[in-house]
Structure formats: structure tokens, C-alpha cells
Amino acid sequence: MTPTSNSTPSITVVGLGSGGEDQLTLGALKALEQSRLRYVRTADHPAVSDLSGRDIVFESFDSIYEAHDDFTEVYDAIAERLLQIAKESQGEPVVYAVPGHPMVAERTVVLLRERAPKEGVEVRILGGESFLDQVFTSLGFDPIEGFQLLDASEVTRDSLRPRLHTVIGQVYDSFTASDVKLALMNVYPDDYPVVVGQALGVPGQERILNVPLHELDRLDGYGNLTLVFVRADRDETLRRRSFERLQEIVEILRSPEGCPWDREQTHQSIRKNFIEETYEAIEALDNDDPDNMKEEFGDVMLQVLLHSQMEQELGTFDIYDVLAELNDKLIFRHPHVFGGDNARDAEEALRNWEQMKAEEKRRKGAAERASVLDGIPRDLPALMKAYKLQKKAAAVGFDWPDLSGVFDKIEEELAELRSAVKDEPADRQKDELGDLLFAVVNAARFLKADPEEALAGTNRKFTERFHYIEERLRISGKTFDETDLLEMEEWWQKAKNTHL
Secondary structure, three states, X not given: OOOOOOOOOEEEEEEOEOOOHHHOOHHHHHHHHHOOEEEEOOOOOHHHHHHHOOOOOOEEOHHHHHHOOOHHHHHHHHHHHHHHHHHHOOOOOEEEEEOEOOOOOOHHHHHHHHHHHHHOOEEEEEOOOOHHHHHHHHHOXXXXXXXXXXXXXXXXXXXXXXXXXXXXXXXXXXXXXXXXXXXXXXXXXXXXXXXEEEOOOOOOOOEEEEXXXXXXXXXXXXXXXXXXXXXXXXXXXXXXXXXXXXXXXXXXXXXXXXXXXXXHOOOOOXXXXXXXXXHHHHHHHHOOOHHHHHHHHHHHHHHHHHHHHHHHHHOOOOHHHHHHHHHHHHHHOOHHHHOOOOOOOHHHHHHHHHHHHHHHHHHOOOOOOOOOOOOOOOOOOHHHHHHHHHHHHHHOOOOOOOHHHHHHHHHHHHHHHHXXXXXXXXXXXXXXXXXXXXXXXXXXXXXXXXXXXXXXXXXXXXXXXXXXXXXXXHHHOOOHHHOOHHHHHHHHHHHHHOOO
């Protein structure tokens, strides 16, 4: 019997369940029996072979899989082909069968539902038993305990939650299994037990294997009905690489049951720690020491979390508000990345940043600054602050026309310092020294060299050369009292010549 045709093109999506024909709903079976135009995403499914015994045959889209290397292209091509078939069917209903339930892990159905209204095609859904029904039964867990369903092609460290049962579907082959293994190893130990389920609920085909994680991609028999299952685990060591666990630890430390010292701290009492930890992180950067960077970056993060936790206790904001503010800022200030605009080079990207920064403040209703120089942190190191003051002044045209004018100013300030040293009081000498340093910072700006970095480099160079002198003294069995400036200068020049 064939259903009466109507003028509206339609596609009825039928779920085949996760096993043989016994898992089909009565409605799905009737729709298949009554239709002439039957299509299936893949013929590699137990129900397809079972239904052939009822003279219910399909045209599969397996050839599309073979024609494309990327699953995204496959699903897109299948959806487009089905819509075309429906529009050309002269109103005769088209039935499209998919494994499991049409609304569970079925990308082609998502695409059909998105595109069909624009094409004038009606899409109907006839649910079937999802593979999840068999997962709950065969693997023995209650979904109310908490579980997550992930696509094998999209598993990342951030998507994994060890406290939840984790079902990873569509593990088609050993290559996909390898990607899943590597993602899981970001959270779980290499020998952590995982379950591989094949054709769950299909008599004679069901296979459940318990294997250590490192063997996940060494198994045979991966296919359309394969999944990986990781049971929920409350072991906190599995969360040691998560930001949520870090925030949780800080919250515990500040709680009444936490650490007495941490509970007593205020913004002001640990303010200096923030500065010290930042400088220690900078030292690790300058030393190009990855192990120390890892530790010092963590110490800086701890300061941010502690201050944020203090504000959370007052009800003003928490660390997740900090993250939200930062995310919004980065997106808003990079229209050339997130907004479709383009930046030809780094300079244009920086201009975009400054323009969007100003626009952001305008939208927030920030008061207009009384001075061009406003907005520079009060407690910045003096060298860095001088650099920023000069940049702001230069932006409105208060600047030397070229580097030669800067050099003339340096010579002028040096001459004034020489004069002050001869017959001026100490305060006057200090003022002239400051003027000279300020002029030298101007040179750094024209050379596009950060003066703080330049001086830090010279400090390191001086330290290395002085260490060379100390080493020569040690080898010679001398102390500084037993040498003279002439000998030390000779060693200094040797250190310099060896590019220290």
C-alpha cells in the first residue's frame, strides 16, 4: 500500500534503533512498508539486513562516504541530496532511515531540519530506540547519576568531566580511536580502565571489552556501532589539570574549615605578593626556563584567584565574572579576528585594539579623561611609566620630529647634570639625573625598544660578566681585596670578547 501523495515535498526520518528489526517501533515499520522511496544513511546496520527479508530495501549513501575524506562534507552532501530527491518526487513521501534515534548524534538530521523550510520541504521525525537505551542497559548505569555524550571527532580535554559517566560515540575506526585516546590521556592515566562497546544490544554481535586506555587504538573491529565508555570517578586527582578544581581549592582555603593564614588575608596584606610573583614570572621568562615558568605562572594565577575569592565573599564578583569580562574584551577588541574585519599587519591590529578600547569605554559610560596622560597606573616602575607618558604625549603631536632632536636633548641634559654635580645640592643633582633618564627613554621610544627590556638585558649582561670576574678570582685563589681594578678590567674585557 502506498500513501496518498500530496503537493508538499516531504521527508520522513525514521530511526532504525541500535540493533536489528526487533528494535523498530511499529510506526517506523509501517512508514517503511508504505514507502517506495527509501534511503538509508549507511547500509552497515543490522536492521537493514533484517528488513531485506520483508522486501524492504533501501538506497544507501555509502558511496558518498567513499567520495569524501571529511565527515562534514559527507553529511552536507547527504542532506543536499535528500532535499533534491524530495523536491523531485512530485509530492511522493521520501523516507530516510538513520541508525538509532534521529535526534541523537545524527548530523544529517540537524542539517535537514535547518535547510528544509527554506527549500519548501516538510521534515517529519519518527523516533526509534536510541543506542543510549542499550548503553544504559548493557553498561549498567543510571543516566540520572550524570553523564555526557560526546562525538569522537570533537572530544577535547575541556569537554571531559571525570565526575560524569562519559559516552563517546561514532568511534568509526582505529584512527578516530587514537584521537579519542590522546584526548582522554590529557585527563586520565595511561593505564586507566575504559570500556569499548560494539553493537550493544544486537544478539550475536554485541561485544564489550575492558581495556587500559593506552590500548584503545590497538583493537580490531571498530565500526559504525562502536562506542567508548568511561565510568564516572570522584578521584580528585583526575581534576588536577582543571581550572574549576583550582578555584575550588582556593575557595576551601578561604573557608571557615580552611587555612587560618589564608582566611586572615586581605587585598592589602597580600598586595606585595602579587608584585613579587609577577617579577619572579618575568625572571623565568628572561631565563627561558619552561619548568620555572610553569611554576611561576601558577603563582601569579593564585594571586588573581585569591583576590577574586575575597570579592566573591563580599558578593561583588567571582573569578568567572573576571573570565567573562576578559573573554568579552578580547573578542570586542579584535574585530579583525572575530568580527569579519581584516588587519593587514601588526600595526593595524594595534590601531584596531586602541579604537575598540576607546569605544568600549564609551559604551560603558566611562567618564571622559581630564588629561591625555590619564589612564597610566600610578605605581608603574618609573622607567616604564616614563615610556608610557611619552607615548601618550607623542600621540597628540607633542614630540621630537626625529631622533637627532632626541640626541641633542640627551646631550643637553648630560651637560646640565655635569654642571649640577660640580656646584649644586644633592636634590638638584637628582632632578638633573631624572631629566637625563627621561631623555634616554625618549631615545628608546624612537628606536621602538622597550627601555625596561633594554635595561634588563644590560643587567643580565653585567651579571654574567661580573660572574666571570668572580670565577677568575676563584680559580686564581684570590679575593677582591687581593686584586685591583686593572686586573678586573682585563677579565671584564675577556668576558666581553667571549660574548658574555
